[in-house]
Amino acid sequence: MEIRQLKYFVGVVEAGSFTKASALLHIAQSALSLHVRQLEERFGTQLLVRDRTGISVTASGAKLLERARRILKEIQLTEAELTNTVTSPSGEVTIGIPSGAARVLSGPLLESIRNELPRVSLKMIEGMTGPLEEWMAAGRFNLAVLYRTEDSVGRMTVLAREELSLVAPTDEPPFEDSVCLADLHAFPLAVPMRNNNVRRSVADVVAQHGCMLDVRFEVDSLSTIINMVIEGKAHSILAPSAVQKEAAQGLVRTVKIVDPVITRSVVLAVNPKDERSPAVSAVRKLIPKVARTLIENRHWSATAPDAG
Structure with missing residues (x-):
């Protein structure tokens, strides 16, 4: 049994007719019919039923179809692994x-x-x-x-390396270009959940300097946090990259946190x-x-x- 015979058999079944399979597989219809007939002779059983509407598989054909798909998939995976080289990774x-x-x-x-x-x-x-x-x-x-x-x-x-900033609504304080870590307590915050690395980084620095934060909302969705800031419902502490688009559009402001700078x-x-x-x-x-x-x-x- 040849690999191409399995490929042609699966192609005929999936196309629904020898005519369509011939066009898709770029092989003459007579050659396709020959290969399927050779499979049927080899197994000693009918695999396909041909009628005016196309083809359908027999019980034996359904079994071969299932196995053939597995075999062809394994061959495809093997080829990918063997050709996945340093010079041409795939x-x-x-x-x-x-x-x-x-x-x-x-x-x-x-x-x-x-x-x-x-x-x-x-x-x-x-x-x-x-x-x-x-x-x-x-x-x-x-x-x-x-x-x-x-x-x-x-x-x-x-x-x-990024420096975290206070992200503020456009029309609310602080209006300076920077804010001291010790002054962050004045701003109601929407921040990620406690298992978030950014949240942990901020919490560690805040704890080391004996400061406090006013965390009003814990939200594990960046888009939701940004929308809350845009709508004036909260401030947040994020990397400037997270709000570059909104800051450029004037929807939010980024205020650098200093004394100390929080770097990640x-x-x-x-x-x-x-x-x-x-x-x-x-x-x-x-x-x-x-x-x-x-x-x-x-x-x-x-x-x-x-x-x-």
């Missing part, structure tokens, strides 16, 4: 990315993957940092963009079991390049890892 790569970083990084990254790694299929899952951390730890991603404090980066690749690192983590995958390695090398280009072109309000 396959699916899954990456988790926080909502804030996704607003500046996802579009350019997808464009770069399409142009530079055309055989790689990128599956991107966006979410808040708490769930992303848990899913990465559970091995659900090949790669993940995460947030870390300076002392907890470890072996992960630093993509950028945007890092790239890789699942240890995927480190040797050519496709994962290729995407892993491309992401820092995309991030640096965004920073240099001022499309990402952050600093490069080796800048000052």
Whole structure:
């Protein structure tokens, strides 16, 4: 039994007729009929019923169809694995990315993957940092963009460093360009849940300096938090990149937090079991390049890892 015979058989069944299958598979209808007949002779049973409306499968044909699809799928996967080389990586790569970083990084990254790694299929899952951390730890991603404090980066690749800001409604205080950490207590806040890395980073710095925050709302949705600020219902503490679009449109203002500045690192983590995958390695090398280009072109309000 030849692989192409299985391919032709499945093609005929899925097309619904020999005529349509002939056009889709680019093979003469007579040749298709011959291959199916050879299969029927080999198995000693009828596989297809032909009538005026097209074809239908017999009970034996249904069994072969199920097995043939599995076999062809395994062959496809095997070919992908064997041709997935360092020089021409291919396959699916899954990456988790926080909502804030996704607003500046996802579009350019997808464009770069399409142009530079055309055989790689990128599956991107966006979410808040708490769930992303848990899913990465559970091995659900090949790669993940995460947030870390300076002392907890470890072996992960630093993509950028961001300074957190107070995000304020346009017509409410503070109206200065900066606000001291000790003065943040004056502003009602809408912030992510406690398992969020940004929330933890702020809480750690606040606790170290004996300050207080007026947390009115805990919301695990970046878009909801931003809308609450726009509507004047609360302030928030976010990275400027998370609200670049709204700030540029004059919908919100970003006020730099000082004394001290709250800095976080945007890092790239890789699942240890995927480190040797050519496709994962290729995407892993491309992401820092995309991030640096965004920073240099001022499309990402952050600093490069080796800048000052």
